[in-house]
């Protein structure tokens with residue numbers, strides 16, 4: 277039985293937690309945990325709960341967590357962050373960020389006597405001379421890949437289900453900031469060992485800085501502590517990597533989670549699940565047990581990978597030297613899209629008053645990422661503006677129900693994927709034995725056409741799936757059997773879908789484009805915000821309003837009602 281529990285002062289103040297104990301519906305109060313240990317844990321939490329501010333008006337112990345797997349993606353990111361902090365702390369005991377050159381005298385014989393930076397030497401020491409060092413280094417690197425991937429997938433879940441809509445726009449903004457910080461943290465991290473691969477990445481950063489008009493040279497001198505490569509960059513990246521960004525990340529994650537608890541989770545629609553309640557398993561013991569299990573998997577998988585699959589063998593790349601670049605150099609995947617943008621950009625430069633504007637570096641590495649992240653930051657607000665949807669939403673959209681949003685999302689992912697693949701164009705050309713220039717031109721074409729094609733295909737697919745849903749709801753689902761009547765006619769048979777499924781298929785809203793009237797008003801010009809201050813001649817009053825109407829029509833066109 278679903279038992280609504282109202283939580284004063286939390287979220288919109290109107291949503292109630294409906295806690296379902298276990299998966300069964302018992303028709304009674306939410307069941308107490310069956311085992312003695314479970315009951316003891318629950319009672320301990322309740323004691324804490326009564327004494328913490330979070331308990332005001334309700335119980336954290338009985339907070340409902342939706343039990344769909346997609347709500348565990350955020351936790352995947354959370355636990356990989358914990359693993360990164362633990363393994364990173366271990367690494368700080370042995371890593372020396374210095375750039376002074378010393379002759380290497382550790383266990384890796386091929387480099388014995390070679391002049392290398394202290395940072396590089398200490399990374400080799402961690403790998404070959406510190407007990408368990410290589411394992412922890414590799415676990416740290418694998419965990420970083422899992423972390424950024426988890427954030428990416430979590431962000432897609434939030435995007436495609438519309439969980440960024442009112443009242444969660446601020447949490448979306450916090451989330452995008454977490455994403456930017458995670459990418460920056462990863463970049464700083466893999467630049468620390470000062471090997472040939474990471475040095476090549478830093479060289480790209482220097483070009484990026486130099487391409488910024490007017491202040492570029494100063495920025496480069498400031499960051500690198502003088503003429504490239506300078507003597508300060510590794511120390512600065514180190515402080516940023518182990519103190520500054522982790523501090524910001526942890527602070528923002530705490531804020532992010534406070535907002536999740538305060539606003540409560542969204543949930544998938546279905547019988548008994550409304551905009552006014554949250555149905556799910558209680559925090560203790562079901563959710564805690566599930567989450568603890570997930571945390572162990574998150575700790576185990578990178579540890580297994582770290583123990584068995586080699587990653588970033590810096591001894592094979594050699595120490596960084598400004599006059600060398602290794603072939604096939606690839607950054608970690610999350611930075612690959614910038615590399616791809618750099619490789620696809622045609623070589624444009626402009627000379628103005630003796631100064632060179634390097635568009636070929638400025639556009640792909642500064643303008644493009646700035647626009648991409650700006651689009652991510654603004655999306656919830658832009659969608660609200662275009663749809664005129666000011667309502668609070670706590671039920672997840674099924675992606676097919678918002679064909680334009682889903683198609684836009686897939687178009688964005690296609691754009692990103694093309695850039696990522698282009699970042700490895702040399703490796704692809706080598707593996708498939710094709711011309712590098714030919715491949716680059718193909719990628720350029722696909723960068724423009726791919727997102728458009730993806731948009732069109734995905735929108736049609738969403739509409740088709742939605743039409744199919746409605747057909748199932750009204751006409752029933754196909755049984756796969758064909759019957760022949762007495763008069764010889766063949767007809768397919770259908771059976772009605774279950775009432776629960778029918779409810780889920782039909783409970784959707786049918787959003788419509790903004791009507792001209794509220795935007796245009798009745799011409800009263802009283803400016804009282806009641807939609808009655810526009811014109812009466814059927815034309816939008818301003819260019820912005822006309823744009824908004826046009827975008828709204830485009831957003832909602834071809835809908836299935």
Ligand code: HEM
Pocket residue numbers: 357360361363364365367368371399402413414416417420423458461462464465466467468469517518522525587588
């Ligand atoms: C939160 C996200 C983090 C990410 C994405 C991240 C990522 C990375 C990456 C990719 C490396 C290069 C590893 C390698 O050499 O193969 C690295 C190195 C390092 N990280 Fe992190 N890291 C994170 C957090 C931390 C934290 C919190 C600390 C310290 C408390 C830390 C300390 C270190 C140290 C000392 C190194 C250099 C050691 C080495 O490369 O062998 N990291 N990090």
Ligand code: HEM
Pocket residue numbers: 346347348349350351353354357427430431434439440444447448449450451452454455529532536540541542543
């Ligand atoms: C360090 C990175 C992050 C961590 C640790 C994290 C963690 C979480 C957790 C544990 C939840 C609740 C469970 C769930 O819905 O999955 C959540 C919800 C949420 N996250 Fe994140 N997140 C991170 C990054 C992001 C990013 C990059 C975005 C979007 C750009 C985002 C937006 C949201 C939103 C809007 C919710 C509320 C969703 C809902 O109520 O359904 N988060 N996050």
